[in-house]
Amino acid sequence: MGHHLVLRVICKxxxxxxxxxxxxxxxxxxxxxxxxxxxxxxxxxxxxxYGIVFGLGHFRSVxxxxxxxxxAACGLLLYLLVGVAGMLLGGNYLDYSVLRENPASxxxxxxxxxxxxxxxxVSGVMISLFYAFADRRFRE
Amino acid sequence: MxxxxxxxxxxxxxxxxxxxxxxxxxxxxxxxxxxxxxxLDAVDVxxxxxxxxxxxxxxxxxxxxxxxxxxxxxxxxxxxxxLAIAFFTGLALIHxxxxxxxxxxxxxxAHGHVAPRYxxxxxxxxxxxxxxxxxxxxxRGYDTLGEVTVIxxxxxxxxxxxxxxxxxxxxxxxxxx
Numbered sequence: 001m002g003h004h005l006v007l008r009v010i011c012k013x014x015x016x017x018x019x020x021x022x023x024x025x026x027x028x029x030x031x032x033x034x035x036x037x038x039x040x041x042x043x044x045x046x047x048x049x050y051g052i053v054f055g056l057g058h059f060r061s062v063x064x065x066x067x068x069x070x071x072a073a074c075g076l077l078l079y080l081l082v083g084v085a086g087m088l089l090g091g092n093y094l095d096y097s098v099l100r101e102n103p104a105s106x107x108x109x110x111x112x113x114x115x116x117x118x119x120x121x122v123s124g125v126m127i128s129l130f131y132a133f134a135d136r137r138f139r140e
Numbered sequence: 141m142x143x144x145x146x147x148x149x150x151x152x153x154x155x156x157x158x159x160x161x162x163x164x165x166x167x168x169x170x171x172x173x174x175x176x177x178x179x180l181d182a183v184d185v186x187x188x189x190x191x192x193x194x195x196x197x198x199x200x201x202x203x204x205x206x207x208x209x210x211x212x213x214x215x216x217x218x219x220x221x222x223l224a225i226a227f228f229t230g231l232a233l234i235h236x237x238x239x240x241x242x243x244x245x246x247x248x249x250a251h252g253h254v255a256p257r258y259x260x261x262x263x264x265x266x267x268x269x270x271x272x273x274x275x276x277x278x279x280r281g282y283d284t285l286g287e288v289t290v291i292x293x294x295x296x297x298x299x300x301x302x303x304x305x306x307x308x309x310x311x312x313x314x315x316x317x
Binding site: 025031032034035037038041044045048069076083094096105110117118122124125126130132134 | 183184186187188191192195196199200203204206207264265266267268269270272273274276277278281282284285287288289291292294295298299302
């Protein structure tokens with residue numbers, strides 16, 4: 001891995017930009033194209049690029065597989081809990097209007113949290129999949 | 141024109157025996173599909189197609205190729221029967237398209253059901269400029285919850301099949317001890 005100097009420098013430049021763009025897509029999904037699914041995939045792609053260029057040993061010290069699995073599970077849990085929160089506040093399951101006084105801002109909050117959950121799950125699963133495929137080769 | 145490109149790429153994928161080239165062509169295929177979605181004004185779908193189909197799926201297929209080798213082996217027979225099945229299924233599908241409404245037809249069933257209400261009311265009900273997000277996350281929250289569950293379940297399934305990364309390494313460490 002010591003030879004690909006250009007690749008490593010470019011990768012170091014690109015990864016922060018990719019992650020930043022992923023966050024932009026995540027939080028700008030209300031106004032333009034994008035949302036949790038796309039952002040999760042982009043976020044995962046940034047990490048996967050890092051993992052490919054710098055090797056899995058290095059990658060493991062950045063994100064551990066257990067953390068990824070936790071993140072993926074937490075995303076789904078967040079989505080479910082937003083639904084339950086709506087029920088506890090007197091609405092239907094996944095009805096965000098009751099989350100705040102003003103129905104519209106409640107919808108804003110609900111959509112924000114739900115999209116965040118989607119993004120967490122998608123990115124966690126995507127990086128885990130990459131790990132699962134690449135790690136086997138690494139071991140053999 | 142884009143559709144023509146897609147057909148050419150699809151035929152090339154079917155004909156090629158070099159799996160590495162086929163994976164690359166899959167990526168091109170996804171990008172062309174994304175371009176078609178853009179030309180149909182479905183930007184969100186195009187975004188997803190480009191990110192998932194051309195990005196992540198290609199990487200995962202390459203990771204698989206790194207394990208199984210880059211050349212297709214063991215091609216049995218000449219496959220006339222599968223070709224016939226594919227041909228007649230394709231004919232049936234093309235025949236079915238004659239029942240489709242035209243693109244942009246305002247009287248199409250898809251535009252007559254709940255879509256006008258979403259387009260009219262979502263501005264005041266939800267207050268988000270991107271109607272796609274409103275429909276995806278709020279009006280159709282259950283569907284999206286289902287999608288996320290499917291993604292999560294698929295990830296768990298793959299991890300179970302391949303052995304979760306880290307668990308195997310730990311086992312090997314124990315063996316060494």
